[in-house]
Amino acid sequence: MRVDRRTFLRDGGTLAAALLAGPLVGRWRACNPGSITRGVSGRALPGSVCAGRSGASATTRASSPRVRTPLHPDALARFVDPLPRPRVLVSTELRTDPTDSRRQLPYYRVPMREALVRVHRDLTATRMWTYDGEMPGPTLATRSGQGLLVEWVNELPERHFLPIDRTLHGAGADRPEVRAVVHVHGAKAPPASDGYPEDWLVPGRSALYHYPARQEAATLWYHDHAMGIERLNQYAGLIGCFLVRDALEDALDLPGGEREVPLVLCDRMFDSDGALYYPTSGDPGKPWISEFYGDATLVNGRLFPYLDVEPRSYRFRLVNASNARIYTLSMAPPSPSSEHCVLHQIGSDQGLLEAPVPLAGITLAPAERADVVVDFDAFAGRVLLLSNHTAPLLQVRVAAGPRSRPRPLPATLRPVPRIASSAAVKTRTLTLDQYHDLPNHRMLMLLDGKYWHDPVTEKPVLGTVEVWSLLNLTDDSHPIHLHLVRFQIFERQLFDADEYRTSGTLRWLGAPVPPAPNEAGWKDTVVAAPGMATRIIMRFEGYAGRYVWHCHLLEHAANEMMRPFEVVAPG
Numbered sequence: 001m002r003v004d005r006r007t008f009l010r011d012g013g014t015l016a017a018a019l020l021a022g023p024l025v026g027r028w029r030a031c032n033p034g035s036i037t038r039g040v041s042g043r044a045l046p047g048s049v050c051a052g053r054s055g056a057s058a059t060t061r062a063s064s065p066r067v068r069t070p071l072h073p074d075a076l077a078r079f080v081d082p083l084p085r086p087r088v089l090v091s092t093e094l095r096t097d098p099t100d101s102r103r104q105l106p107y108y109r110v111p112m113r114e115a116l117v118r119v120h121r122d123l124t125a126t127r128m129w130t131y132d133g134e135m136p137g138p139t140l141a142t143r144s145g146q147g148l149l150v151e152w153v154n155e156l157p158e159r160h161f162l163p164i165d166r167t168l169h170g171a172g173a174d175r176p177e178v179r180a181v182v183h184v185h186g187a188k189a190p191p192a193s194d195g196y197p198e199d200w201l202v203p204g205r206s207a208l209y210h211y212p213a214r215q216e217a218a219t220l221w222y223h224d225h226a227m228g229i230e231r232l233n234q235y236a237g238l239i240g241c242f243l244v245r246d247a248l249e250d251a252l253d254l255p256g257g258e259r260e261v262p263l264v265l266c267d268r269m270f271d272s273d274g275a276l277y278y279p280t281s282g283d284p285g286k287p288w289i290s291e292f293y294g295d296a297t298l299v300n301g302r303l304f305p306y307l308d309v310e311p312r313s314y315r316f317r318l319v320n321a322s323n324a325r326i327y328t329l330s331m332a333p334p335s336p337s338s339e340h341c342v343l344h345q346i347g348s349d350q351g352l353l354e355a356p357v358p359l360a361g362i363t364l365a366p367a368e369r370a371d372v373v374v375d376f377d378a379f380a381g382r383v384l385l386l387s388n389h390t391a392p393l394l395q396v397r398v399a400a401g402p403r404s405r406p407r408p409l410p411a412t413l414r415p416v417p418r419i420a421s422s423a424a425v426k427t428r429t430l431t432l433d434q435y436h437d438l439p440n441h442r443m444l445m446l447l448d449g450k451y452w453h454d455p456v457t458e459k460p461v462l463g464t465v466e467v468w469s470l471l472n473l474t475d476d477s478h479p480i481h482l483h484l485v486r487f488q489i490f491e492r493q494l495f496d497a498d499e500y501r502t503s504g505t506l507r508w509l510g511a512p513v514p515p516a517p518n519e520a521g522w523k524d525t526v527v528a529a530p531g532m533a534t535r536i537i538m539r540f541e542g543y544a545g546r547y548v549w550h551c552h553l554l555e556h557a558a559n560e561m562m563r564p565f566e567v568v569a570p571g
């Protein structure tokens with residue numbers, strides 16, 4: 001039997017053994033051919049082959065065999081569509097709390113289904129896969145400690161309309177083409193309701209999930225997580241907001257109602273007929289690309305929308321729901337003005353910061369959120385643009401009046417007690433690795449050198465504190481997300497990645513750097529930059545059971561940059 005090297009890898013050889021077996025993978029952005037390279041086990045391994053930069057842009061631009069007429073978004077009229085506001089779901093039914101028969105919880109039924117969504121006035125409506133017919137899906141909202149039940153129903157068609165790669169783990173030919181499972185990103189949910197990637201539903205099936213919401217007020221979001229195809233399902237439109245509110249937040253009297261606006265950002269590519277386009281590698285048998293970047297950024301599902309505001313303060317809940325794009329957002333009058341709006345960041349992934357942080361720009365990696373208050377009083381009667389770098393995404397039209405007396409934000413928001421590193425019972429050093437998967441002619445990113453199917457190695461004890469030190473040996477920044485827990489960024493520290501790769505020695509190139517004030521709150525996703533040790537600290541609270549941690553560049557996650565971890569009950 002001819003054993004494909006990839007099969008060999010999957011069938012249990014350690015990566016190191018596989019490396020020894022032949023020129024399979026290499027991991028360097030720059031290395032000398034023939035140099036000794038280092039495997040994940042720490043042993044020196046001869047003969048692996050150099051890999052270049054990930055080639056993301058090259059593969060992303062690679063053409064599909066299908067003849068298409070691309071849409072050039074810059075040719076569209078700008079700011080002709082009002083910004084859609086996702087509908088907030090209202091429950092009409094109560095059901096018994098599965099963990100406490102004396103309690104009744106709001107129950108929601110959310111179907112996933114194909115729908116036509118208009119992304120721009122002048123474009124034909126786009127076929128998307130949606131939650132309840134909308135993209136982004138309807139917003140789910142709950143109060144801290146109250147919780148809710150959602151029956152997620154797969155009513156999608158039997159065939160996918162985006163290019164599935166059957167060579168990716170979990171997406172093989174033996175798997176149904178259309179599978180879906182919902183994960184509420186940032187929710188402290190029991191394992192059975194977390195949306196484990198292998199807990200997918202085929203069309204016609206549903207699952208009842210319980211979200212106890214025993215957590216602080218925060219901007220969460222929900223999205224598809226089906227093994228091997230989550231990048232395609234989310235790209236097709238399976239994303240939505242999930243808000244948790246609480247009394248402490250209420251007491252701050254932040255802008256609400258019409259003045260609380262979710263802004264869900266995601267980039268896409270379209271054909272001129274309005275169809276979604278997801279590029280491929282050019283190899284029909286292995287269409288996976290290493291990262292997707294689109295030329296059209298949707299804000300709440302609309303291209304170049306506008307928003308009318310009063311000259312008062314507004315609260316924007318920014319969600320980066322893109323597959324791979326990192327945004328740097330700012331708000332300012334159209335150039336050549338040198339003015340800009342101050343973005344007062346009041347919250348991050350897992351809720352309120354200790355105090356508002358005034359910023360000129362905010363950087364958001366995939367899956368990160370920023371809760372931001374902007375006071376438009378000083379811009380009455382003017383027009384502003386929310387831009388990513390210099391590319392406008394949303395026009396904000398500030399009414400001339402009546403102007404209100406500006407009300408300052410509270411000086412403090414919520415205490416965020418730092419977790420002391422001395423509280424940690426364990427420190428794990430985990431590498432982010434980049435390989436060139438030669439047989440498949442593509443990049444391969446792994447967490448700590450391990451594949452999804454390798455035995456679970458991270459088994460924190462429920463209730464204990466751990467530090468995870470993420471050593472990024474790749475050329476990319478990876479937004480790393482842990483399910484279940486909220487964490488704090490402890491510090492970041494530059495190290496000599498080349499030396500680590502060749503000798504396994506950790507040589508620091510600088511002092512540890514604490515997080516910036518707007519990253520010093522509770523997080524669930526952290527950007528691990530190249531050549532950097534990113535240390536996070538967290539208490540594994542909530543539930544014992546199996547969860548996942550992964551890169552939130554969805555193309556990476558789909559190709560093995562995802563691992564299970566298991567919270568074990570104290571023995």
Ligand SMILES: [Cu+2]
Pocket residue numbers: 445476477478479551552553556557561
């Ligand atoms: Cu990644």
